[in-house]
Amino acid sequence: MNPKAETSHWEPTGLTAGLGITYTDQERAALTQSYEATLTSIKACEVVNGTVVAISNREVIVNIGFKSDGLVPLNEFRDLPDLKPGDEVEVYIEEQENAEGQLVLSRKKAKLVRGWEKIQASADNSSVIEGVVKRRTKGGLIVDIYGIEAFLPGSQIDVRPVRDFDAYVDKSIDVAVVKINYANDNVVVSHKILIEKSLESQKDAIIGRLEKGQILEGVIKNMTSFGVFVDLGGVDGLLHITDISWGRIGHPEEVLELGQKVKVVVTDFDESKKRISLGMKQLTPHPWEALPDSIEVGSKLHGKVVNLADYGAFVEIVPGVEGLVHISEMSWSQYPRNIRDLIKVGDKIEAVVLTLDREERKMSLGLKQLTLDPWTSTDLSVRYAIGTKHQGTVRNMTHFGVFVELEEGIEGLLHVSDLSWTQKISHPSEILKVGDSVEAIVLELDQENRKLALGRKQLEENPWDTYETVFQVDSVHQGTMTQKVEKGALVALNHDVEGFVPKRHLIKEDGQEASVGELLELKVIEFSKANKRIVLSHTAVFSEVKERLDTSKAKSDKRAVASNSLTTAKKSTLGDIEALADLKERIEEGLENLQ
Secondary structure (H helix, E strand, O other): OOOOHHHHHHHOHHHHHOOOOEEEHHHHHHHHHHOOOOOOOOOOOOOOEEEEEEEEEEEEEOOOOOOEEEEEEEHHHHHOOOOOOOOOOEEEEEEEOOOOOOEEEEEHHHHHHHHHHHHHHHHHOOOEEEEEEEEEEEEEEEEEEOOOEEEHHHHOOOOOOOOOOHHHHOOEEEEEEEEEOOOOOEEEEHHHHHHHHHHHHHHHHHHHHHOOOOOOEEEEEEEEOOOOEEOOOOOEEEEEEHHOOOOOOOOOHHHHOOOOEEEEHHHEEEEEOOOEEEHHHHHHOOHHHHHOOOOOOOOOOEEEEEEEOEEEEEEEOOOOOEEEEEEHHHOOOOOOOOOHHHHHOOOEEEEEEEEHHHHHHHEEEHHHHHOOOHHOOOHHHHHOOOOOEEEEEEEEEEOOOEEEEEEEEEEEEEEHOOOOOOOOOOHHHOOOOOEEEEEEEEEEEEOOEEEEEEHHHOOOOOOEEEEHHOOOOOOOEEEEEEEEOOOEEEEHHHEEEEEEEEEHHHHHOOOOOOOOEEEEEEEEEEEEEOOOOOEEEEEHHHHHHHHHHHHHHHHHHHHHHHHHHHHHHHOHHHHHHHHHHHHHHHHHHHHHHHH
């Protein structure tokens, strides 16, 4: 076999055909390999370097070493007004070949990819990025960093509160990346972090020179309900609300403003925690030291109520000097109302000094002392004479009675035994409650010892005077059993009175014990007006009838015996006349006794 006969030839076409050049398969493969070696291997969706080949009115032709040049819209090079052929640029491969067979490139996307890479690197290395504030938005600013819009919260703009966000628009600003969210293409940056880092070294130097009692000048940078933060030139100190003024203030804004320059004194500091406590009121003498000597126990003062507590009210005499009006010193009444019904914050009042301790800086005041003690009134014995009637309010209750306030500071005891003539009351709460209005009569007045005895039942006549004539011993009445008790039962009688029947006196004629609800015939066996007690018996009623019947039968039997004896005597002989005369006399005496 001729080997040359099996060798195939590649027939040239196009330009090579005219040259009469012929390649074997091996030569053709070698030539193709050599040609492809001059091309760059590329992938879609990556960033590569390219060289500007030409610039037209709408596009820029870029050579990236691929088999064909790529096209990039001219408007993506607006930031490079001096762009010219031969310049190197970074482009993003969108498509290796579109529908028209062209390589599609983008410089804009290349900048975005590189931008995200730089942002990630900055976050990893905590490096600083310079951006430009494009506009303000709700809650902060939008900053352009590497062509990507990042959010700068208002709280992260500066260490001091920023009120005018517009002042930062179109200005450069250094920021640090604090958060990246690739899912939402969201970046959060901070300028405050960079400021705080730059101030850290200053803080160490300032704290190292601090001493208690040192007076400094600072600027109020933040204000809260509990105090203000003062910038001391790179380090902040807290001026607590209680150290702003000797007097009480509700909020620092009442006396201070943001941005205000203030003089403060260092009251304490913690070098390890870098905490500094400041004071303003300590720069002036304490008001107690300047309190006039003319103020003493018994003095009348004017002041303003600055605080209320359940136990009393604090009254400011001068800023920094307060006195306590205890609730018991507000009224002569022993049962004052809610303190907020008597006084409120902001009231300007007059009070009397009760105690004064300048060393301990304590003062107690009284309001009721401005009025006369009602128990010392000269006409008290007339107004509350024994037998006078009064209307009062139940203020307190005990097992032995109720305390009734007749006027502010005057109260009397209404004993449980003086509540009702007829009712047996174990506790006053059975018929009264706190707050009830009651009418009572004065039974006793002891002005010196502040005691007043009252009675309620005395407003009516004592019904036991009537009961004494109605429920006499041995009289019989009808009553209904209302309740069984341990030793007997209670029965309701006429005239709205209650009686007691001992257990052994509840036995009926049939031998059974009476039950609750039964209407019974009852005999009075005991009556005590002093003890308001009526004791009755049902058993005694039918027992008495039986006794009367037995007595009548006995008398009848005696009469029969006497009659029989007389008849026998009449039948006797004349010899027995003297004996019969004696018998007749005895029989007649017996009959008289029976009658």
